[in-house]
Amino acid sequence: MDPLKHIVAGQHVILKLPSNNSKIVELKPDGSISLGKFGSFNVNDILGYALGTTFEIYYNEENQETNQTNKNKNPVGQVRVIDNSKDTSANEESRATSEENDLNSMDSSLSNKNLINVGNEIQKMTMDEIEQLKKQSVSGNEIIAKMIESHGSFHQKTSHSQEKYLKRKKQKFSKRFTVNYLSSSALLSFLLEKGDIQRVMDMSEESMGMLLNLANIRSNGTYLCMDGTGGLLVYFLLERMFGGDIKTKFTGKIVVIHENEHPNLDLLKFSNYPEEFIRDHVKTISILDYFEPPTVEEIQQGFTPLSKEEVHEMKGNRRNAYFRRLKLYKGQLEMVDYATKVQYDGLVVATTLSLPSLIPRLSEHVHGSRPIVCYSQFKETLLELSHTLYDDLRFLAPSIVETRCRPYQTIRGKLHPLMTMRGGGGYLLSCNRVIPAPEPEPVQAKGSEEPIETLKKQKTE
Amino acid sequence: MDPLKHIVAGQHVILKLPSNNSKIVELKPDGSISLGKFGSFNVNDILGYALGTTFEIYYNEENQETNQTNKNKNPVGQVRVIDNSKDTSANEESRATSEENDLNSMDSSLSNKNLINVGNEIQKMTMDEIEQLKKQSVSGNEIIAKMIESHGSFHQKTSHSQEKYLKRKKQKFSKRFTVNYLSSSALLSFLLEKGDIQRVMDMSEESMGMLLNLANIRSNGTYLCMDGTGGLLVYFLLERMFGGDIKTKFTGKIVVIHENEHPNLDLLKFSNYPEEFIRDHVKTISILDYFEPPTVEEIQQGFTPLSKEEVHEMKGNRRNAYFRRLKLYKGQLEMVDYATKVQYDGLVVATTLSLPSLIPRLSEHVHGSRPIVCYSQFKETLLELSHTLYDDLRFLAPSIVETRCRPYQTIRGKLHPLMTMRGGGGYLLSCNRVIPAPEPEPVQAKGSEEPIETLKKQKTE
């Protein structure tokens, strides 16, 4: 089974719940997963199905008994696969909306003309009764049917309000969940949903997509990166480069520069890349080590590799200690290479450090013609940066770009953009690293008034 | 005839031309107006029709003769009223587009599959032939029909491209024009169209509409205003307050503060308000006179009004000079009142002067509870201003707002937003002038940590 196509044991996946909320879970074999009011299920029951499959939790008599004895624990139900495309209720709903006649049907009022207060008081079932139903229930649809029966003014609502009501209730009582692949975009939307806006610097999926494209991220590049989101940006890069394939043949690398003593890539713990994979493809260096790396001599002062014979003669403890130090030594040398020798295939940055002092220095080791893309929550910080870069001949045509995705309601006959959406999403500054020509005769070159390209001021117009 | 409803002599109107460009003209009785390649017409021929009427210029034999003799001059044609709603060609066009079948009809290719280069080379008529037709022509529609006949690959185009082609050609050869009321929005769109973006500070109709509403502009208010657009903002205020009615019963006034020695309200020359009306309702004061007005004593030093008897005894020349000086003297006193005594019902500003130093001082004489609305082409200047205002207890809840209007193509069956639109439109900062409470016991009040409203920082969230 391919963990990129199918649900496999040990995987992190993201579950879509009836409430439209998401939940990230690790699929521990033989374990069970509780979705709170939406029920619980056994991990083994969902393994082997395609990622993206929707399940419904149901309870039979046996389960009910467990329920009785174990009141405090969410009883574990059984699951069945739901075919969304053949889901009759879903089809009925959209059919109802697409047929205009329904608007005039006897059961729905043309408008809310005769309806004043649609509140809980009209729902004649008590919460207790509903809870009771939930305990007995075979499916959420039945609860909803019963609630409609007992809803005093349901037929006074317009078909549009009826739909809304049904949808709301369905979400509340359905026990369905969808098991999705935990892509970087899914992780981002999960974090946004739970309110970690600041942590992810108010990023949006569309800004990240654009960043990856503008930075020309490929499977075979070596990228310099600052990630102020705790690993989310790095996860976006990894997914674009390797697509979750841990046996990749590609050699791409990400060198992550961090401003604190230790890197923070915590969010990678949700990814399905093993530690070793990450060690091979993600290298971390502090800004101090990157900008002021030790010299090779300094590193060698602290440690001298011994000859094979010498190592061979060492005893257990000493030998282990030696190998530990050797590994560190090699890591240090590698780090010096990343800080001084590597020419990067791109620079991508998402940090709250002040950009005008940072980006020109980080760009020193970016190869000519390669992109530099900088994400910021605020346009104003990129504006300041862009003026700095305009004045530096090593940067070609810095542009501030914004991209916004606007979702629609897709009920046929009622198409319109969603009434509200998230406001943020951030901005990108993008440019190419270039290599200024040596000025042929400096004085005259400076006097050049009509270059094809005005070097100091490359506007978008 | 009501000049607000009908086309009357002497009026400024704005003409919409087949090219979709506009032209402002003064309707001098007995004169003629040339629309260049779209022909000429006599002013008297259009008087008395409703504003908003569309006319077509046509030429009969007689005109043609004039044409022959007077080659350099645009011959004056006759006009007939066009009923847009019954315009068969327009209806045909939209009917063709709304019927899907047409997409599959024999005469139009489902797509441009078989068409490679749609260029002038396919149009078999030469420009000379077209020009010849134009000279002979009775109407633009006929030229177009002939051009289609001779267009080699017209039937290979999709119906969509056919439409586009037709529309382009129609615009080029039609001799229609619409006579519209010269509203402030029409004036703005005229200025934008001819590229005066900087002059009008990149304003948009929607930003101006919002400014007028947020500033609560009414027919009976006295407003303080800085207008960096040469009178356009003042025209917006006048139209909202008086609607072009020069016999208005309303007493509203606009006090315009200008940064140069003399006010620049040049654009009011396009309005249909007579000078006297403007003198009554628009008062101008330089920033120097406003912020450092002379004292009444100083004014009286320069001039002393004489008694009736003394005036009566004056001779012609001296007397005229005296009255001129009296008028100036009264103007000076009035100016001092506007600078020192009047409590304004609103402050509206559109200027490129730095706002943080300007707005707090201009707001001194704004009455409590009245709005302050400041337009700027750039959000960044309003951002700076908003931080200044946050720190000043005289301003309640400064908000930066943006409003953007997005126009659609309204061909049925092909609805979508226009593919391109103007980018600018500016931003508004809006707040209310308030009167801080005297702090009851200063030390403790300052220490207040939990006011209902955090006074120093009133965010939008």
Added chain:
Amino acid sequence: MTCFTEYKDLIQEGDLTLIWISRNNIRAVVMKAGENFNTRYGSFPHNDMIGKPYGSQIAIRTKGSNKFAFIHVLQPTPELWTLSLPHRTQIVYTPDSSYIIERMNCGPNARVIEAGTGSGSFSHAFARSAQKLFTYEFHQVRYEQALEEFKDHGILGDASKYGENVTITHRDVCENGFRIKQNDTTSFEFGEDEEIEAKINANVIFLDLPAPWDAIPNLNDVIASDEKVGLCCFSPCIEQVDKTLEALEKYGWTDVEMVEVQGKQYESRRQMVRTLDDALNRLKDIKSHKLEGVERRKRLLNETINESCGIDDGSVDDKRPSTGKTKFNPFGKGFRVKEGDKEFKWKDVTKVESEIKSHTSYLTFASKIVKKDRLA
């Protein structure tokens, strides 16, 4: 009352005021001597407000503590009134309403038809700018509520005085059209020359109806015939626009244009300016303190245990207390810095509202000239 029609200087007994508690909490309060305006921070006596100028900030000592709470007393405007309405109602918000008013050139010559009245919020804006507003509401209860409200706000009337220019009629305009006759449920006052039927002669029409195409055919009876009439339909769904376009064409409306208006509001914020040099110096500072710690530990180890293992392999545990506390905290590490704190450098930034109104409705505009003839 004249609260919506005249600029008032002082807060007076009986005035309808808007009390601003916060941006999302604005309450309509009628001033009555002796009464209190209660908030969870305490009670604000109306007596403290009456007689003060509009816009005054009112302070009270909060309950049980020695702190102060503040409100502002404002004179109502249509825009503030809109903000004060509970948000669950469908409201035409200022970005739309202001554009519609400007676009339709709705000034002192405008005779406006509005259907339906809804929350009445747009009616206030029309009343401010237009000569006359005829508004229609088909919902009985909402009609009565709006009628009451317009009376209270002093905007009901025959336009004999500025701003007192609203007529409201209970009507399903799709079924029964716009004509207002004797015996109709309406606030219209039939005068001498309008004994049987109101002369509406509207030149600005605003239809906020689920099926405007059913109302469009009925407009011919009530629009001005001798001038250009403007129309705007306000519809949330694109299919409604399509049907509206069909009806407009059929009933002879021209200059059809459709737009969406998008309003956004920005917060002004400050972001701390954290320079690379400061960040580098911070790391250097940590490193030097750590090295001190390492040196000290080394000395200790040298003194107490043998030298052969475990030291200086780089795996020093950071959690060990180091000698001195790290002193260089350029970004205020360790405590939460208040935005704008003068100890630090800040950059002004804007942030759009966290939830924006991404769609309200499509606005379909059209115009019509009934009589195409020439006046003498």
Added chain:
Amino acid sequence: MTCFTEYKDLIQEGDLTLIWISRNNIRAVVMKAGENFNTRYGSFPHNDMIGKPYGSQIAIRTKGSNKFAFIHVLQPTPELWTLSLPHRTQIVYTPDSSYIIERMNCGPNARVIEAGTGSGSFSHAFARSAQKLFTYEFHQVRYEQALEEFKDHGILGDASKYGENVTITHRDVCENGFRIKQNDTTSFEFGEDEEIEAKINANVIFLDLPAPWDAIPNLNDVIASDEKVGLCCFSPCIEQVDKTLEALEKYGWTDVEMVEVQGKQYESRRQMVRTLDDALNRLKDIKSHKLEGVERRKRLLNETINESCGIDDGSVDDKRPSTGKTKFNPFGKGFRVKEGDKEFKWKDVTKVESEIKSHTSYLTFASKIVKKDRLA
């Protein structure tokens, strides 16, 4: 060629390069020793470029004057390639293409179907990120042009090497579906296990067709059956979206969502900081000079003509030369100041492009799992 598939260090003979003249003028040029790249400012010899690192700026002395002109030589990327295309072609621009790629999680496991190929600009972006791209073009000439271009760009191939992974087929997919067989007009190379028909197994579908609903029924033949398959339809008109929604439902596609993407670009500009105090002082300066002038004129008048008329009535003609020139010009009056001139204070501002792309197309997404069974 490997210009699109490998990061190159130096500009080499035979390389396809993109020469950047300005933001709106980027030209594709193949390096050939001895040739010149001609611009209206002069000729840039390829020999000056070959052997230099990519990204190099190349300077020449302009024709007939002692000035210099500059260009930059860049290695192509899909995004730069898109910018270099003539704008009259319908192109999927980066805000849309990058969102589609991210949204459909189009990484090294993606087997992509694209119909139609069009200008081939999006194909390059797919080729960069996906495992395999099957692109279809129904227009004969465009098919041949794209085939040639993909060959030249080194992206045609069976994915045995990174980035050489594009197959293009001449096909009307609405009529004839997506299956690729022997004797079809295609670049697909039929190997040992695909002798008769290509195994497409697509898991990402992008339809940029006027009538995607006609192509949707044909997808079942070629999509992967054992995993979730994503679909995106790119349609300019809302009615196309409606028909697409209908077809998607009918053919069992779920998770239907539709969005618009709006990309904007901002210019960085500077606005002069003009303070009120400076403006006041400027007026004072003018006034004092004028008063001097008035005084001087008064003296002159006093000396030469009688005192009775015309003086000091305030109507002094400004055009009269005053004594001294006004010296206080805080805003650089009288000459055009260059933006950013160090003599003045400036505020950084942004300005959106003067014409924005307000609409490209609606993006309708959906997904499908063909086999719902469980794997052992």
